[in-house]
Amino acid sequence: MNTLLERDRVAAEAPVRTEVFWGVDCGSAEIKVAALDAEGRLLTTRKRRTLFPLGEHVHRALAGSGDELSPFVEADRAAPPAPGQTPRLRPGHKLYATGYGRNHIAFVDGQLTEIKAHFLGVQHQLQLREDYTIIDIGGQDAKVIKATPTRVEQFAINRKCAAGTGAYIEELAHRLEVPMQDLPKLAAGHDQELTLNSYCTVFSGQEVIKLLMHGERIENLIHALYRSVVKRVLEMTAIDTATLVFSGGVLAHHPILIPLFAERFASVRTHLAPNAQFCGALGAAIHGMNEEKQHGLPHHP
Numbered sequence: 213m214n215t216l217l218e219r220d221r222v223a224a225e226a227p228v229r230t231e232v233f234w235g236v237d238c239g240s241a242e243i244k245v246a247a248l249d250a251e252g253r254l255l256t257t258r259k260r261r262t263l264f265p266l267g268e269h270v271h272r273a274l275a276g277s278g279d280e281l282s283p284f285v286e287a288d289r290a291a292p293p294a295p296g297q298t299p300r301l302r303p304g305h306k307l308y309a310t311g312y313g314r315n316h317i318a319f320v321d322g323q324l325t326e327i328k329a330h331f332l333g334v335q336h337q338l339q340l341r342e343d344y345t346i347i348d349i350g351g352q353d354a355k356v357i358k359a360t361p362t363r364v365e366q367f368a369i370n371r372k373c374a375a376g377t378g379a380y381i382e383e384l385a386h387r388l389e390v391p392m393q394d395l396p397k398l399a400a401g402h403d404q405e406l407t408l409n410s411y412c413t414v415f416s417g418q419e420v421i422k423l424l425m426h427g428e429r430i431e432n433l434i435h436a437l438y439r440s441v442v443k444r445v446l447e448m449t450a451i452d453t454a455t456l457v458f459s460g461g462v463l464a465h466h467p468i469l470i471p472l473f474a475e476r477f478a479s480v481r482t483h484l485a486p487n488a489q490f491c492g493a494l495g496a497a498i499h500g501m502n503e504e505k506q507h508g509l510p511h512h513p
Contacts, residue, residue: 230504231304233374234283235496236270236320237329238262238313241351241378242461243273246493247281252336252501256281257490266313268292269382271299274307283307290419293319306504308496320499327367329495331359336498337486344455347473348491349462351378354445368449372440376444378462384437387417388408388430396435402435417439432438455481464488 232251237244245261247255258280260273271292276282282289283306288299298319301307309320310329330348334340343365346357354376357367374380385392406428408416420433456477458470467484474482485491 219355220231229304230306230500232281232302232306233292233392233497233500233504234274234305234307235329235500236307236309236317237272237326237490237492238266238270238309238311239492240312240353242489243270243313244490245273245499246254246487246490246492247283248494248497248501249500252364252498254487254494256261257487257493259489262313266298266316267318269285270317271312276460287306302502303379306500308500308503310496322503324496324499326353326479326492327355327357327364327369328357328441329492329499330459332363332495332498333487333493334459334485334495335359335361336494338457338483339410340455341467343453344457345451345453346442346457346459346485348458349377349441349469350460351462353377354448355378356449356451357435357472358451364370366449370444370448371474375447376441380441380444380463381387381437381466384417384420387420388424388433390434392465395437396466398431399434399438399468404432406432407441408436408440429480437473438466438469442469446473446476451477456484457485459485459488459491463490 221394233248235246238299239262239263241257244259246257249255258273258276260269261270274283275289283301285300285302293299307320308324309317309323329347334346340361344361348377354370355367358365359511370376382392385395408419423433426442456473463469463484470482470484474480487494
């Protein structure tokens with residue numbers, strides 16, 4: 213047998229060391245993407261709206277544009293694959309998914325729950341040594357996760373009602389005709405503590421309109437909206453840790469919520485997780501790293 217041909221055959225069949233771990237968090241409102249190198253260092257993040265067909269928009273989020281890093285081979289990067297086909301990943305790249313749409317993405321190496329993903333993303337970045345609680349507010353749900361530095365202890369999810377979620381804030385902002393990005397600044401100008409009595413998004417909207425008709429300041433109503441979100445989340449489950457960590461896009465864009473949570477406790481340390489909106493995607497990538505360390509999985513075909 214030709215020695216050179218045999219050497220090339222062995223080299224081609226040898227396992228490829230993973231150089232880039234990708235995580236995609238397919239949420240109800242946005243698709244978030246994160247990539248880590250083999251040492252766990254963050255390489256890139258990006259996001260795009262969650263639209264359908266889902267696989268096509270996940271492909272676009274991962275493909276990026278121009279010189280952006282992408283897990284796909286160049287021939288499969290420019291356009292989503294035809295129905296029934298999957299894009300090929302570059303040698304040395306792995307892809308893991310979490311979020312609502314994780315089971316509908318055909319070209320991933322594996323999936324994990326949102327709870328585990330957010331825990332892994334938070335712990336990897338903050339390296340906490342004490343027990344803590346993660347509060348993650350998403351577009352259509354809220355999660356409260358009690359964790360130790362090594363594992364999730366318990367969790368609660370609100371998925372039956374929009375109250376306490378990004379959808380609740382967005383709907384009431386629409387009723388008030390205020391751009392979402394202006395809400396925190398306006399709320400900071402409140403001069404009265406109001407309480408919205410309705411948790412239901414529909415009835416809260418009616419309550420807000422009634423208060424406006426009676427001359428209430430919009431700043432007070434927005435502040436009451438934020439306090440309502442806090443109250444709804446804290447009623448999901450008891451929180452008994454001295455450390456609170458906040459993750460998710462809602463808390464990243466509405467940091468005024470953090471002191472409103474903190475004031476409900478006698479003594480608590482608070483952290484807004486770095487890359488808060490991408491914690492789920494980061495956790496998915498970290499899960500891929502852990503899988504390779506534990507099982508030595510081969511690269512994606």
